[in-house]
Amino acid sequence: MALSNIISHESRQVRQNVLKIMAEMGKASLTVFSQILNNNEYFERAESRRELPDEKWYVVRNSIFVLGLLNDPEACRALRVRINDSDTRVRQAIVQALEKIAGEEACDLLLVLADDEDREIRESAIIALGLVGNPDMAPELIELANNRRSDIVCLINALGKLGGSEAKNFLGNLLIDQQLQSQFTSGRSSREDLKIATIRALGRIGDKESLKKIKKFSESLSTSQKILFGGSKLSKTAEEILSRYDN
Known part of the structure; x- marks a missing residue:
C-alpha cells in the first residue's frame, strides 16, 4: 500500500503534513487506517520478539495516531483488535488515541488497559480515565x-x-x-x-x-x-x- 510508505516517510515534516491531511478526511481515513490495524501482516514479527520491526511499527503508530485524531467512536473497533498486542508501544499509542476519542466506547477500552500487565500502560490508562471518564x-x-x-x-x-x-x-x-x-x-x-x-x-x-x-x-x-x-x-x-x- 503506497499510503503505508508515505505515513512512514523518513522526513518528519512529510509524515506530519500527510497525517494532518488524513485526519481531516473523516470517514475515508477511518476506513483506510482501520484496515491497516485489521491487517495481520503489519503485526507479524519473529516468535522471539515482542516488539514490531521498525518498518511495521512506524505504520502502526501513525495509523493509531490518525484514528485518535478523528475523534470518531467507530475507530474504537479497530483499536480494540490490538489492545492485547505484545508490543507495549502499540498499547501505549492506543491509550493516547482513546483519550483523544473519549466517550463511552473509548472509556470501556481504557478500563481494559487500566488492568494491563505493564504498570506504565495501566497508569496511562487510569490517568486518561480521570480526564475523559465520568x-x-x-x-x-x-x-x-x-x-x-x-x-x-x-x-x-x-x-x-x-x-x-x-x-x-x-x-x-x-x-x-x-x-x-x-x-x-x-x-x-x-x-x-x-x-x-x-x-x-x-x-x-x-x-x-x-x-x-x-x-x-x-x-x-x-x-x-x-x-x-x-x-x-x-x-x-x-x-x-x-x-x-x-x-
Whole structure:
C-alpha cells in the first residue's frame, strides 16, 4: 500500500503534513487506517520478539495516531483488535488515541488497559480515565483498586477527577479507616502517601461534602500527630486546600 510508505516517510515534516491531511478526511481515513490495524501482516514479527520491526511499527503508530485524531467512536473497533498486542508501544499509542476519542466506547477500552500487565500502560490508562471518564465509572475504578493495589495513588487521583458520590464515599473512608489503608499500603505507597493523595482528591472534587471530610480529618489530628508520623505534612495539605474555599 503506497499510503503505508508515505505515513512512514523518513522526513518528519512529510509524515506530519500527510497525517494532518488524513485526519481531516473523516470517514475515508477511518476506513483506510482501520484496515491497516485489521491487517495481520503489519503485526507479524519473529516468535522471539515482542516488539514490531521498525518498518511495521512506524505504520502502526501513525495509523493509531490518525484514528485518535478523528475523534470518531467507530475507530474504537479497530483499536480494540490490538489492545492485547505484545508490543507495549502499540498499547501505549492506543491509550493516547482513546483519550483523544473519549466517550463511552473509548472509556470501556481504557478500563481494559487500566488492568494491563505493564504498570506504565495501566497508569496511562487510569490517568486518561480521570480526564475523559465520568462519575459513573468510579465503582469500576474502585474495584480495580482492589485488584491492582500497587496503583492506588494513581487511582485515587483519577477518582478525584471523576467525582461523584461513589468516589467521595470511597475516598472519605480511605482517609480515616486504618484497616482500609493497610490493604493498600505497599512498597510503592505509604499510609502518608495514601492520605495526602486522598486529601488532594477530595479537594479536587471540592464540594461541601468533600471539604467537610477533609476538615473533619484535619481536626481529628492531635498536636502530637501533627508533629510526628508525617502529620505535619498531612495537616498542611489539608489546610492549604481548605483555605482555597474559605473566601
